[in-house]
Amino acid sequence: MGFDFDGCIREVPGISVDCFTKHKFDECSTFFLSHCHSDHMTGLFDGFLSNFQSNKKLKLFCTVESEIILRNMASIDGIDATAALNRTVTKMVFDREYDLDIDGLPVTATAIRAKHCAGSCMFLFKTEYSNVLYTGDFRYYPKQLRHISALRDFHIYKIPLDTIYLDTTFLLGRLQSYPTKKRAFRFIKKEIRQFRQKNPNGIVHIKRPANLGSELMIRVLARVFKTKIHVEDKLCELYKDIDYVRPFLTNDPSETFIHLLPMVCVSILMVVRYSFLLDLTS
Known part of the structure; x- marks a missing residue:
């Protein structure tokens, strides 16, 4: 504002x-x-x-x-x-x-x-x-x-x-050239694919910038990689009545390799297996 x-x-x-x-x-x-x-x-x-x-x-x-x-x-x-x-x-x-x-x-x-x-x-x-x-x-x-x-x-x-x-x-x-969503998603998908090719059991952590605003990315990644996206209980509850988002989410970290979490949760999970972090807040 x-x-x-x-x-x-x-x-x-x-x-x-x-x-x-x-x-x-x-x-x-x-x-x-x-x-x-x-x-x-x-x-x-x-x-x-x-x-x-x-x-x-x-x-x-x-x-x-x-x-x-x-x-x-x-x-x-x-x-x-x-x-x-x-x-x-x-x-x-x-x-x-x-x-x-x-x-x-x-x-x-x-x-x-x-x-x-x-x-x-x-x-x-x-x-x-x-x-x-x-x-x-x-x-x-x-x-x-x-x-x-x-x-x-x-x-x-x-x-x-x-x-x-x-x-x-x-x-x-510094933001005179702002990437389109299509360009950003293309980059994210490419990075995840390359990481998973090298580390088939690796975990992808995405640091989200806010609780709301990642709805399209959630749907795109879930469909492309045929997996649900892990978020914490609070976010599942926030989206529970939003029909075009909630089916793509899980609060069970063992159910998927893609985790869309705030930074404090990412820091805790980074110690588990091979990890790759995408920071979308910068």
Whole structure:
């Protein structure tokens, strides 16, 4: 998240996006969550648990998958968030317009796939005065932009955007040439194949950069190498209701040679047999 963004969409007063700090509940009653990475969830559980009882107007908009993940996160951490989520959450379907009334201002909100992690989205806000796009974290390439139907009028003409709230996390000089997912997966598959040819019983450890975001890699590696991917119990629980990921996972390390784990677990497992480590966090 940019350090100068405080969650406020200036063109739509009364809403906050990816910001749930306590003072926001004095200003806003309608909140939007783009995805379930911790830097976009600051104060969410604390804020909703402490405010939803007293603020009957409190609303939270997120995608269907993000709502599932929120529930699983709360359960894993022992947080009783069921009542708050049941009452406040609107589960948004991608590319469907939702008509809202924000303090008397008619607003149309649309969740657009962000291709970042499970459930991630961008938000398009339309009012009679302006069209505003909030990107959050996203992973699009120029050729893919033409296929975003929500940014076109009847899928033909580009709609004008008056304001873009652009997440610039990776706007760094050293990342001017950012590899495509296809190129990255090609490299990972090649490295694993070469390692396994030399060490047929070797173990592959992949250091993941975050709990969410490796869904496509999990599916690709599981299918290519015809094996499940080992993750710890917590991640199995997090993905338990995500149908396109959970079948490819196992919490039994003896069931596979590919382990997708945080660094602390990798350090422990490295002492076992011949090992190969792929660090995806650098």
